Amino acid sequence: MDGQREREGRAPRRWRHGPPRWNRWGDEEPRPRWPWPSTVLVTAFVLFGSNLAAHAQETERAGLDPFARALLFMTGAALLWRQRYPVPVVFGTALTTLVYLGAGYPYGPVFVAVAVACFSAVVAGHRGAAWAATGTLWAGHALVAHWLYRWLPPPGGPAASWGQELVIATWAVAIVALSELARARRERWARERAERADAARRRADEERLRIARELHDVLAHSVSVINVQAGVGLALLDTDPEQARAALSTIKDQSKEALGEVRQVLDTLRTPGDAPRAPAPGLDRLPELVEQAASAGLTVEVEGKPPHLSPGTGLAAFRIVQEALTNVVRHSGSRHARVRLGRDGDTPRLRVDDDGPATGAEAGGGGNGLAGMRERAAALGGTIEAGPRPDGGFRVLAALPLDAKPATHVKEDDR
Known part of the structure; x- marks a missing residue:
């Protein structure tokens, strides 16, 4: 195909990062960039904030060990791919966060990474994946906190209160709702831009x-x-x-x-x-x-x-x-x-x-x-x-x- 184009005098088009993507209005979308600054900032915030949370919850939750820090780093670092692969990233951050909480590590800013991944998935149009990942995280946490806690660290820990589950559920709904609002505004701006172009x-x-x-x-x-x-x-x-x-x-x-x-x-x-x-x-x-x-x-x-x-x-x-x-x-x-x-x-x-x-x-x-x-x-x-x-x-x-x-x-x- 490229040889035919060259013989016809047309140089073949090369894509450095894959073929272009097209939105619902028929306009070519630019290839997403790597969000290095925001990923580094969120990862540092998650690691630093979790250290502070571990000191505040040292009598209630397990302390941070190398495995916990690796989970926190993986959860934050996964956000680097959130614009290119939003669905795997939102499910991946939800899974690593669930493993982190199931291992008895302290609550803290680990939920921020899930919120950012959910926001990116909804804005990219993957609303079902964002809702499913958030619901899976909440259901898994409820299962761990009210049934599996007997066999999971920290040993002898009590079951979580349903009030705490209500707070987590409210937090999850708020995150997804804000993501939906941002998506609606972004689509409206894109629609208005397309109408102006038309x-x-x-x-x-x-x-x-x-x-x-x-x-x-x-x-x-x-x-x-x-x-x-x-x-x-x-x-x-x-x-x-x-x-x-x-x-x-x-x-x-x-x-x-x-x-x-x-x-x-x-x-x-x-x-x-x-x-x-x-x-x-x-x-x-x-x-x-x-x-x-x-x-x-x-x-x-x-x-x-x-x-x-x-x-x-x-x-x-x-x-x-x-x-x-x-x-x-x-x-x-x-x-x-x-x-x-x-x-x-x-x-x-x-x-x-x-x-x-x-x-x-x-x-x-x-x-x-x-x-x-x-x-x-x-x-x-x-x-x-x-x-x-x-x-x-x-x-x-x-x-x-x-x-x-x-x-x-x-x-x-x-x-």
Whole structure:
């Protein structure tokens, strides 16, 4: 497998400490580090505290001997693996602690190591193992303290009181409860981090979609006009050089304008948060669209006065009219179109009609013009109706709200 990757030019990935782990949200978790400082601190605390406890309980419990110290050291040192192998560590510390207590050695901070191991197991998601290990420790201690104590050191020791068992049980439940609380908070933080990452990805996807839509609208319109004028220039190059020169001038002007608009769109990728260098186009530039359509051989009549719109809604309205006129140039056999601007209450409405019929001709290949128009309208909470008219021709009717609001994108096939 590695040889195949090397032949394909991809170096095989090497893992120094094993393959990566993945959490429930699909994010790669970093490999756990060795917790040396905390392990050394807990082990030293257990050994030192047990010495003090042995002096305080020297008449009740057995003194510390080399075996007891070895058990204490093993219990503390096992915590070094608690992040990599939490289940074996929590059961191992519970077992060594039970052996330590069963041998009659004094009570003391040996329970701290069990608490740390239980905490690590619960936080790592092994809740059942932590509860089972803690319950086993308590049950084993109860068995030793109330039945097996007759045959275990120290000789002649009395049975433990049930009040002491209640204290130990309360301590065990408190440790596991605190571990569960820490686990819940950690999962909440991880979930919030994943949600923030998802929101950032969605914003990036929406921005890419917006830029793609802008580029499509700009290039589809401009290239359609250029294609028509190039055809006119080629047809009249020999018979009417002046008309051919006018077509070439239109191509030059249209390409220059298209390059300017493409540059304006791409400028938003320079640095996030930068303001655009030029204002977004709106319906105030409708005369330019009419002039460009006329240069492509399309006569456009405009009815009504452009309504006052916010920059975002104005840009969407401009692009919708632009795309509708581009579709007339590319797909309709009619050389006449009508643009009607009006209101339905507080809702601005745009209507673009042509008399058809559809020719099926393509000026630059199939596109997603109608899908883009619907996405623009839906993103603002508006609607687009596009389709053949009963009396022939084609109609695009857009209703855009004055106040933009987010809505679900609608994707459909182009005309």
